[in-house]
Amino acid sequence: MLIAIVEDDKEIRELVALHLTRSNFLVQKFSFGSELLKFLEKGQIPALVILDIMLPDYDGFELLKYLKDHSKFREIPIIMLTARSDETDRVLGLELGADDYVVKPFSPRELVSRVKAVLRRSEKSEINILSLGNELYIDLDKEKVTVKGEEIKLTATEYEILALLASNPGSLVTKEKIYASIWTYNSEVSERTVDVHITNLRKKLKDAGKYIKNVRGRGYRIEVSI
Numbered sequence: 312m313l314i315a316i317v318e319d320d321k322e323i324r325e326l327v328a329l330h331l332t333r334s335n336f337l338v339q340k341f342s343f344g345s346e347l348l349k350f351l352e353k354g355q356i357p358a359l360v361i362l363d364i365m366l367p368d369y370d371g372f373e374l375l376k377y378l379k380d381h382s383k384f385r386e387i388p389i390i391m392l393t394a395r396s397d398e399t400d401r402v403l404g405l406e407l408g409a410d411d412y413v414v415k416p417f418s419p420r421e422l423v424s425r426v427k428a429v430l431r432r433s434e435k436s437e438i439n440i441l442s443l444g445n446e447l448y449i450d451l452d453k454e455k456v457t458v459k460g461e462e463i464k465l466t467a468t469e470y471e472i473l474a475l476l477a478s479n480p481g482s483l484v485t486k487e488k489i490y491a492s493i494w495t496y497n498s499e500v501s502e503r504t505v506d507v508h509i510t511n512l513r514k515k516l517k518d519a520g521k522y523i524k525n526v527r528g529r530g531y532r533i534e535v536s537i
Contacts, residue, residue: 315339316328316361317343318361324342327419330422347360348377351384351442355480356440359389359430359433361426362390363392364392365393375391388410388429390413390422391404393412439452441477446459451474456516472512475492476523476532477533479532480533487530488530489530
C-alpha cells in the first residue's frame with residue numbers, strides 16, 4: 312500500500328518514511344506540492360497522502376482544497392502535518408476535507424497508527440480510478456472509460472486490454488501476456504487478434520489513443536509525458 316509524503320523538511324520526511332516502511336508501507340516522498348500533482352496526473356493514486364501545510368510552492372490548505380474539488384482525487388485520504396497548533400487551522404483543515412490533523416512535534420509511531428486508522432475508515436471508498444494525461448479516466452469498479460468527460464463505449468475485450476495496459480504504465484505488456492490474460496488458451500484466436508483490438512481501441516479513444524504505443528514485434532505500452 313502506497314503512502315505519499317509531502318514535506319519539505321528532509322529530516323521529518325525521512326523519519327516519517329522510515330517508520331512507514333517499517334510498518335510495511337510503500338512510500339513516495341515529495342518536497343513540493345507540484346511534485347505530488349505531477350505524480351497524481353500520471354495516474355499513480357496513493358492509498359493516503361501525508362500533507363505538510365507550509366510548503367515552498369503551495370499553501371497546504373490550497374492544495375488540500377484542490378484535491379478535494381477534483382473527482383479523481385477527492386476520495387484520497389489526507390492527513391495534514393503541520394507546526395501550526397491553532398485550533399482555527401485544525402478546524403479549517405477538517406472542514407476542507409482532511410481526514411486527520413497531526414501537529415509537530417509528533418510521535419512517528421502515533422502518526423503511523425493514525426495512518427492505519429484512517430485507512431481502515433476509508434476502506435469502503437478505496438480509489439480505483441486510473442488516469443492518463445489528465446484526459447482519459449478508467450473507473451475499474453464501474454468499468455467505465457471517459458475521454459475529456461465523454462464516456463467511451465468499448466467492448467468487453469477492448470476494455471480489458473485498456474485496463475491491463477493502464478495498470479502497468481510505462482511497462483511493456485507483451486502480446487503473449489495480453490493474449491493469456493484475456494483469452495483462454497483453447498480459444499480460436501491468434502496474437503494478431505490483439506493487434507486488431509488495439510487498432511479498434513485507439514480509434515475509439517480518438518486523441519487519447521496516442522498513449523498506447525507499439526513496441527515493434529513485442530507488444531504495447533502506455534506512455535504519458537508530463
